[in-house]
Amino acid sequence: MASLSTDDSASAAQEWRLKINRIQSSKVTPEMRQGLLRRAESKRLASARVKKSKALRCSAARSAKSWSTCQRRMESVKSKFAPSLTMTSAFGGGRTLTRTPKEQEAYKAEMDQLMMEQTLDMTSCQDLSLTSVNDYMTSSDKLVGTALVVQKAEDDELEVDDDEIQADISEFQALLEKIKTEPTDDEEIAANFKLYEQYLETVELVRKSVFELWSESKESFPQSAVRTIEHELQRVDSQANMEINFDSGRWFVYEMTQKAEMNRQLLLKLSKSIQTRLELLAAENDCPICLEPMGKGSEERPITVLGCCHSVCTECWEHWMAMKHGRAFCPLCRHEEFLEEILMPEEERR
Ligand SMILES: [Zn+2]
Numbered sequence: 001m002a003s004l005s006t007d008d009s010a011s012a013a014q015e016w017r018l019k020i021n022r023i024q025s026s027k028v029t030p031e032m033r034q035g036l037l038r039r040a041e042s043k044r045l046a047s048a049r050v051k052k053s054k055a056l057r058c059s060a061a062r063s064a065k066s067w068s069t070c071q072r073r074m075e076s077v078k079s080k081f082a083p084s085l086t087m088t089s090a091f092g093g094g095r096t097l098t099r100t101p102k103e104q105e106a107y108k109a110e111m112d113q114l115m116m117e118q119t120l121d122m123t124s125c126q127d128l129s130l131t132s133v134n135d136y137m138t139s140s141d142k143l144v145g146t147a148l149v150v151q152k153a154e155d156d157e158l159e160v161d162d163d164e165i166q167a168d169i170s171e172f173q174a175l176l177e178k179i180k181t182e183p184t185d186d187e188e189i190a191a192n193f194k195l196y197e198q199y200l201e202t203v204e205l206v207r208k209s210v211f212e213l214w215s216e217s218k219e220s221f222p223q224s225a226v227r228t229i230e231h232e233l234q235r236v237d238s239q240a241n242m243e244i245n246f247d248s249g250r251w252f253v254y255e256m257t258q259k260a261e262m263n264r265q266l267l268l269k270l271s272k273s274i275q276t277r278l279e280l281l282a283a284e285n286d287c288p289i290c291l292e293p294m295g296k297g298s299e300e301r302p303i304t305v306l307g308c309c310h311s312v313c314t315e316c317w318e319h320w321m322a323m324k325h326g327r328a329f330c331p332l333c334r335h336e337e338f339l340e341e342i343l344m345p346e347e348e349r350r
């Protein structure tokens with residue numbers, strides 16, 4: 001059975017090659033080819049930028065989750081080592097909440113462990129922001145067989161859900177209320193301050209990424225969109241420079257965390273508008289191989305985005321893979337070679 005299906009796909013690939021041969025040799029003029037390759041290139045850039053945008057949105061989304069998780073874990077360590085009431089004075093009847101030195105030591109050790117794990121988790125959020133657009137346009141030489149499948153799985157992992165973002169915002173705000181007044185416990189104060197610093201660092205990295213992504217993509221945006229987005233970007237800046245009111249009666253760590261969180265929410269909103277536009281740029285086009293329209297519409301062909309961020313229609317890619325026995329290279333990165341193979345007369349192929 002297996003050999004039969006291999007034969008089938010081999011003959012389908014053969015049929016496909018003849019069809020593409022016809023299209024590419026008789027329909028495509030040199031000027032058209034220039035245009036095709038130019039469009040494929042700008043589309044490739046847009047795809048890589050979409051990936052960058054997804055990664056930094058994922059970084060922003062996961063950092064809030066990480067902050068909340070740490071707050072909840074702190075709560076449970078605190079309740080595990082809740083100080084007990086002790087008589088401190090035989091005369092005045094003074095009573096205070098204390099831990100024994102041994103309890104205090106165990107409490108400190110658990111808090112330290114928690115904060116160490118937290119640092120690792122926040123660092124992994126930050127790493128997501130650090131991949132550059134160029135990194136996403138990796139060489140197509142690496143592209144053999146399963147590389148594509150891996151790429152797809154990575155892509156899906158980076159998808160962030162809007163409802164989930166909203167739920168995380170609510171949780172964050174509820175937990176933030178708990179540090180509105182300064183804790184009395186030194187460990188708790190130190191842990192909260194460290195958590196804030198890590199959180200701010202992550203938001204700053206996301207901010208830097210959004211600004212970079214914007215400055216390199218804005219030439220492909222229409223004027224009206226540029227104005228709207230730049231206006232929003234200014235709001236992020238002004239938030240960052242906003243003075244903190246230390247006389248508010250609220251703990252300054254609360255105030256500063258709240259401010260970083262407002263910036264994070266603005267950045268998520270902004271990157272979404274940028275990404276939506278980039279997705280359009282990445283989607284609109286014809287398959288550069290068979291020249292048929294491709295995209296998400298039901299009438300159109302599904303797209304396969306390769307590791308280099310070039311895209312071709314899935315049908316073309318599958319036939320090309322079959323023709324190359326699973327070791328296909330990108331037909332656009334190595335276009336000359338691809339054409340040679342497609343245009344090679346049948347008798348020379350044997
Ligand atoms: Zn095609």
Ligand SMILES: [Zn+2]
Nearest residue numbers: 308310330333
């Ligand atoms: Zn390519």
